[in-house]
Amino acid sequence: MARHVVAPVDELPPGSRKSIEIDGRPIMVxxxxxxxxxxxxxxxxxxxxxxxxxxxGLASSSDPGEIEYTKxxxxxxxxxxxxEFDIRTxxxxxxxxxxxxxxxxxxxxxxxxxxxxxxVAETIKVAVESNYVVVDL
Numbered sequence: 001m002a003r004h005v006v007a008p009v010d011e012l013p014p015g016s017r018k019s020i021e022i023d024g025r026p027i028m029v030x031x032x033x034x035x036x037x038x039x040x041x042x043x044x045x046x047x048x049x050x051x052x053x054x055x056x057g058l059a060s061s062s063d064p065g066e067i068e069y070t071k072x073x074x075x076x077x078x079x080x081x082x083x084e085f086d087i088r089t090x091x092x093x094x095x096x097x098x099x100x101x102x103x104x105x106x107x108x109x110x111x112x113x114x115x116x117x118x119x120v121a122e123t124i125k126v127a128v129e130s131n132y133v134v135v136d137l
Contacts, residue, residue, distance in 0.1 A: 038104035
């Protein structure tokens, strides 16, 4: 599993998202209230770019006439046909047994913890003052 730096945490404040491409795969990373999540940026229905859809909540009901609105900002709606996906898991709420968007683990790591590449050049000491968002594939 290769690790890929996405951006410094400061570039992805809560409520924001960023689209990237890693090894030819379109991926989007979300910051929801300080937690980071990664999804494949392609709707499994007809391939729309999910990053263009709104983040909404989930309306559910345990009794007739009782509606609870939960997961505010954690449900991604496809911009083409309105299919909805949980950004924590990729689960579809249209047909959860058949459709899901691939979810990718996302971590926040200190810049000093990133793995060195296979080629190493002479380095000059550089101070790292903020954390980075990293995607594992």
